[in-house]
Amino acid sequence: MKFSYGTAGFRTEASLLDAAIIGSTAAAALRSLELRGKTVGVIITASHNPVSDNGVKVIDADGGMLSMDWEEKCTKLANVTSKSELELLIKEYLVPSTFQPTVVIGMDTRPSSPRLSELSKVILDELSTAYKDYGFVTTPQLHWIVKLINQNSSYSIPSNPPPLVLYYDSLCNAYANIFSSFTVLHRPTLTVDCANGVGSLPLKELSKRLKDYINIRLINNDPCTSKYLNNGCGADHVKTTQSPPVNLVDKMVPNQLYASVDGDADRIIFYFTEKEKKFHLLDGDRISILLVSFLKILVQKSRLPLSIGVIQTAYANGSSTAYLKNLGVLTICTKTGVKHLHHEAKNFDIGVYFEANGHGTVLFSQGCLHKLWNPPTEKSDTETSAIVALLQLSQLINQAIGDALSDLLAVLSVLGSLLCDAKGWLSMYDDLPNKLVKVKVADRSVFVTTDAERRLVKPVGLQEKIDDLVSQYENGRSFVRASGTEDAVRVYAEAKTKKAAEELSAKVCGLLQ
Numbered sequence: 337m338k339f340s341y342g343t344a345g346f347r348t349e350a351s352l353l354d355a356a357i358i359g360s361t362a363a364a365a366l367r368s369l370e371l372r373g374k375t376v377g378v379i380i381t382a383s384h385n386p387v388s389d390n391g392v393k394v395i396d397a398d399g400g401m402l403s404m405d406w407e408e409k410c411t412k413l414a415n416v417t418s419k420s421e422l423e424l425l426i427k428e429y430l431v432p433s434t435f436q437p438t439v440v441i442g443m444d445t446r447p448s449s450p451r452l453s454e455l456s457k458v459i460l461d462e463l464s465t466a467y468k469d470y471g472f473v474t475t476p477q478l479h480w481i482v483k484l485i486n487q488n489s490s491y492s493i494p495s496n497p498p499p500l501v502l503y504y505d506s507l508c509n510a511y512a513n514i515f516s517s518f519t520v521l522h523r524p525t526l527t528v529d530c531a532n533g534v535g536s537l538p539l540k541e542l543s544k545r546l547k548d549y550i551n552i553r554l555i556n557n558d559p560c561t562s563k564y565l566n567n568g569c570g571a572d573h574v575k576t577t578q579s580p581p582v583n584l585v586d587k588m589v590p591n592q593l594y595a596s597v598d599g600d601a602d603r604i605i606f607y608f609t610e611k612e613k614k615f616h617l618l619d620g621d622r623i624s625i626l627l628v629s630f631l632k633i634l635v636q637k638s639r640l641p642l643s644i645g646v647i648q649t650a651y652a653n654g655s656s657t658a659y660l661k662n663l664g665v666l667t668i669c670t671k672t673g674v675k676h677l678h679h680e681a682k683n684f685d686i687g688v689y690f691e692a693n694g695h696g697t698v699l700f701s702q703g704c705l706h707k708l709w710n711p712p713t714e715k716s717d718t719e720t721s722a723i724v725a726l727l728q729l730s731q732l733i734n735q736a737i738g739d740a741l742s743d744l745l746a747v748l749s750v751l752g753s754l755l756c757d758a759k760g761w762l763s764m765y766d767d768l769p770n771k772l773v774k775v776k777v778a779d780r781s782v783f784v785t786t787d788a789e790r791r792l793v794k795p796v797g798l799q800e801k802i803d804d805l806v807s808q809y810e811n812g813r814s815f816v817r818a819s820g821t822e823d824a825v826r827v828y829a830e831a832k833t834k835k836a837a838e839e840l841s842a843k844v845c846g847l848l849q
């Protein structure tokens with residue numbers, strides 16, 4: 337097995353993952369030592385993959401994705417072929433230090449997770465690393481915990497109240513405050529499909545704690561019956577099939593809002609049906625536009641000089657990008673993978689980033705928070721309430737990484753504040769018909785891209801052929817890139833009509849054959 341640390345860490349069939357767990361755990365301990373004992377995270381999950389897979393990802397000390405140089409070291413550590421080779425590498429990466437390396441670990445509810453988590457703990461003991469095991473947590477919860485611990489100057493793990501209690505308190509208090517500022521106090525009803533994953537547990541907690549504010553109904557919320565994990569349900573199923581979870585087909589209440597999270601609850605997708613059962617998806621592009629529209633109003637009302645930017649990838653629907661241009665919001669396209677979006681979002685006072693598949697968040701810079709906490713003394717009621725609302729949103733939205741739970745509450749906050757329903761949200765723009773397909777090729781590494789993955793540099797001559805096809809379609813756009821998580825090449829195509837998008841997609845796929 338040759339491992340390569342990709343956009344989501346290491347991911348493969350669970351029984352083949354041991355070396356990746358050992359390598360990642362060693363990398364986490366060594367990284368913590370390099371950072372003078374700051375806490376680093378190890379999360380065991382394969383997100384939306386089938387239940388037979390598992391994965392592991394290292395969370396860097398700022399609560400974000402692992403830094404690039406450590407991705408490389410992690411790959412090397414996972415690919416050793418003997419214990420002596422591992423020991424040599426550890427020696428090479430070891431920074432002499434008197435600090436105590438500290439790691440926090442967590443896992444999803446896959447049947448293979450407890451064994452892999454135990455293996456990780458064996459390595460931590462071998463490397464004399466202090467650790468705390470948070471058991472079943474969502475990926476964003478562990479990111480949030482790492483960020484929290486390292487914000488504390490002594491890098492100690494707060495035990496009273498425990499970090500997870502603080503997590504729920506922070507989300508629920510912020511939501512309750514925003515709710516009380518609604519002009520019309522309306523308790524919305526929302527059905528959430530938990531993908532039968534680890535998200536079921538915190539969603540139960542949220543629905544209990546927020547029962548006076550939201551009527552949350554949970555479905556596919558059995559994380560113990562593992563064969564149903566991501567099976568006909570979950571955010572990935574809904575986004576890729578553009579249809580509801582199988583057990584909701586023909587059962588959705590018209591005009592009521594539904595949401596699906598993925599297997600580790602870092603993605604969320606909303607949807608609803610109209611009377612005639614027409615299914616409408618409210619994906620990551622639409623979440624991004626809903627949030628930024630509201631944030632722009634608040635910034636204007638606050639009269640504070642705050643920059644706002646939206647970060648998308650090439651998979652964002654062309655209509656969403658055009659909408660943002662009209663709105664006058666600076667929009668940047670990056671490579672696929674949240675680490676790229678997160679990095680760009682940091683360049684703004686308020687950086688909104690979402691992948692079309694529902695993974696994203698809103699970052700408030702330190703400078704922005706400073707301005708919000710220290711506004712000019714002379715200010716109107718409108719300015720004050722806008723500043724308060726911005727501060728509440730910054731507390732509600734997970735600042736470490738995209739989080740289905742905080743994104744869910746952020747969306748409901750904005751819909752409630754704008755007195756907007758699912759239909760109103762959908763009416764902001766019309767998606768261009770599109771098609772995303774996977775193509776198996778002999779060697780995906782020959783596909784080399786540029787321009788945020790929108791153009792191919794290699795194989796030489798292929799991009800010109802794609803350009804030629806695209807020019808034949810009104811509003812046509814298509815690009816080809818190698819997947820970072822699967823052994824396949826992805827082909828995206830969009831055009832003015834569904835028929836044209838499908839035709840363009842088929843022709844570009846034809847070029848690959």
Ligand code: NG1
Binds near residue numbers: 343344826
């Ligand atoms: P790849 O396999 O590199 O396309 C997929 C998603 C990404 C991201 C990662 C990590 C698409 C088209 N790609 O990446 O957005 O979520 O998985 O999970 O959805």
Ligand code: ZN
Binds near residue numbers: 598599600601602603
């Ligand atoms: Zn996920």
